[in-house]
Amino acid sequence: MKTCFIGLGYIGLPTAIIAARSGVEILGVDINPQVVEMTNRGLLHIIEPGMEPLLKEMVAKGRLRASAKPEVADSYFIMVPTPFKDNHKPDVSYVVAATNSILPLLKDGDLFVIESTLPVGTTEMISKMIFSARPELEGKIHIAYCPERVLPGNVIHELVNNDRVIGGLTPEACDRASLFYSRFVTAKLHKTNARTAELCKLAENSSRDAQIAFANELSLICDRAGVNVWELINLANKHPRVNILQPGCGVGGHCIAVDPYFISEAFPEEAKLIAQARATNNYKAQWCAEKVKNAILQYELANGCKPKVAMMGLAFKPNIDDLRESPAKQITAELLHSFSNTDIMVVEPNIADHKTFTLTDFRHAYDVADIVVFLTAHDEFKTLKWCDEKIIIDFCGIFKR
Ligand code: SAJ
Numbered sequence: 350m351k352t353c354f355i356g357l358g359y360i361g362l363p364t365a366i367i368a369a370r371s372g373v374e375i376l377g378v379d380i381n382p383q384v385v386e387m388t389n390r391g392l393l394h395i396i397e398p399g400m401e402p403l404l405k406e407m408v409a410k411g412r413l414r415a416s417a418k419p420e421v422a423d424s425y426f427i428m429v430p431t432p433f434k435d436n437h438k439p440d441v442s443y444v445v446a447a448t449n450s451i452l453p454l455l456k457d458g459d460l461f462v463i464e465s466t467l468p469v470g471t472t473e474m475i476s477k478m479i480f481s482a483r484p485e486l487e488g489k490i491h492i493a494y495c496p497e498r499v500l501p502g503n504v505i506h507e508l509v510n511n512d513r514v515i516g517g518l519t520p521e522a523c524d525r526a527s528l529f530y531s532r533f534v535t536a537k538l539h540k541t542n543a544r545t546a547e548l549c550k551l552a553e554n555s556s557r558d559a560q561i562a563f564a565n566e567l568s569l570i571c572d573r574a575g576v577n578v579w580e581l582i583n584l585a586n587k588h589p590r591v592n593i594l595q596p597g598c599g600v601g602g603h604c605i606a607v608d609p610y611f612i613s614e615a616f617p618e619e620a621k622l623i624a625q626a627r628a629t630n631n632y633k634a635q636w637c638a639e640k641v642k643n644a645i646l647q648y649e650l651a652n653g654c655k656p657k658v659a660m661m662g663l664a665f666k667p668n669i670d671d672l673r674e675s676p677a678k679q680i681t682a683e684l685l686h687s688f689s690n691t692d693i694m695v696v697e698p699n700i701a702d703h704k705t706f707t708l709t710d711f712r713h714a715y716d717v718a719d720i721v722v723f724l725t726a727h728d729e730f731k732t733l734k735w736c737d738e739k740i741i742i743d744f745c746g747i748f749k750r
Contacts, residue, residue: 351376352529353422353454355447357384357415359395360464360497361428363504366403369412371532376422377415378450388415396670397504419451424460424529428497431465432603437610439468448475452482457489460525464497466550466604468611472543476518491522494543495530496550502669512536516546554608555623560594561605562626565633568596568744579749598724598744599634599676601665606630606674634676637744638683641722644740645688648720655691659718660684661711662725662745663697670699677724681706694718698729723747 350373354365357379369375379385387394391405407413419425429443444465455461461479463472472494480487494516499507513530515538517523523540530538541549564582571578582593600606606627613624641658648656665675672678682705685693694709694717702708715721715733719740723730726745735741735748743750 350374350424351420351422352424352426353378353419353451354426354428355419355450356427356429356443356465357388357394358428358430359397359501359504360499361426362388362393362395362404363397363400363499364426364428364464364497364508365413366400366407367505367508367533368529369407369410370403373412373529373532375407375413376420377413378417378419379415380417382417385415385417388413396502398502399505403505419454421454421456423458424462424525425451425455427461427463427465429465430603431467431611433607433610433614438614439611441465441467441471444471444475445478448478452479455479455483455486455490457486459490460522460529461490461492462526462529463494466496466554466608466611467494467547468615469544469547469551472516472518472547491517491519491525492543493517493522493526494546495526496546498550498553501671509533510536513538514546514549515540516543516549517541518543548612551608551612554605555612555626557594558600558605558609558630559622559626561597561600562629564594564596565599566629567593569633569636577750579746583749595726595746596744597633597676597726598637598680600630601673601675601677602671603673634679637676637724638680640742640744641680641684641720642687644720644742645684645691648740656719656740657717658684658688658691658693658720659696659709659711659714659722660693661696661714661721661723661730661747662727663695663703663706664699664725664727667726667745668699668728670697672697672700672703675725680724697725698727 352373352375354361354377357377365375365377384394391408393401427447429447432440434440476492515523515526527538568578585591609623609627613620660681663672663678694714695706696711696714698711721741723743730747
């Protein structure tokens with residue numbers, strides 16, 4: 350069964366590798382020629398532990414090949430990004446373009462699955478687009494929406510062990526898509542319709558955004574109330590049915606910080622809490638930046654000289670090297686801009702260098718800094734000892750003080 354995957358990114362490439370390992374012949378298509386070239390040489394262009402040896406094996410066995418152009422297959426999977434535009438409007442143009450690229454190749458009996466995160470109703474819109482271009486295919490091909498929920502950094506395990514939602518436009522599409530995923534998913538496959546599957550993916554990430562917003566709001570309250578938010582949350586979570594998440598310096602990444610807008614843009618009257626959660630998490634990053642600015646100004650007033658500042662962490666979440674949509678990066682950039690003649694050291698243990706930030710080793714930065722700002726809870730930072738002589742601003746619970 351030949352399968353064509355459109356999009357070899359954080360989700361497409363790992364899924365192609367795992368599907369190939371289950372015996373499917375995969376053609377992976379990407380618009381980035383470097384991705385195509387590296388993949389065909391068995392080199393992983395994304396960071397995913399343990400994935401590269403599998404890629405090499407699948408390429409060597411001829412089970413996985415990359416190309417810039419799609420080819421005729423029996424099933425087609427669309428796994429391209431769905432970012433949002435500046436006005437937070439979802440951008441499904443990559444999904445439309447990917448669909449157009451395979452329109453002429455579709456034939457009776459084919460399976461067509463979208464995995465990209467979509468606004469509710471998009472799968473139906475795409476199917477209308479297909480059938481208006483190829484009316485003879487109506488009722489002849491099987492269209493489904495099957496979102497992923499893997500955690501970057503643990504993709505191999507989660508692709509196989511996470512339950513999956515299979516949203517078919519028809520019951521037969523559900524069956525055909527389930528048959529494909531059952532080749533490598535050992536967990537349960539839950540069949541539903543496409544619209545429910547689309548909203549399910551958005552609901553998962555919006556629920557997490559709202560939970561994080563609650564924790565972030567608590568941190569603002571505790572700051573004013575003179576309460577240790579880490580101790581507060583730890584105590585509240587001793588309740589058998591309470592699970593408050595951890596405050597941070599904001600919410601980053603291409604998922605939790607993006608997907609809720611797919612709901613609040615489409616349902617502005619109803620999605621009040623979802624919209625507010627986004628606003629609260631965005632506000633937290635600004636609040637953190639202000640906190641640091643004030644600490645620097647107070648230091649100058651109290652000591653008559655400028656402080657040495659260490660900004661600890663750029664990644665959007667602990668123990669990864671991904672800076673996409675990272676509030677830590679945003680806050681650091683804002684501080685460097687506002688205090689251009691203050692010695693501000695930037696620390697990110699998970700990357701060797703950066704095109705705009707000069708990086709400093711985390712131990713050295715901690716040793717010499719007067720003000721230390723913890724933005725991302727990397728494990729390395731937990732080896733540092735508290736120092737009463739320093740002004741330590743801990744947004745992510747390194748010391749939980
Ligand atoms: N964060 C907090 N406090 C917390 C947990 C997270 O501030 O208690 C922050 C993180 O620092 C980060 C952001 O939220 O900036 C997102 O982190 P995340 O742990 O939610 O990780 P993601 O975005 O890599 O993955 C999420 C997952 N979704 C859910 O947990 C519901 C993953 O399962 C999805 O597949 C992924 O989004 C996605 O691709 O949609």
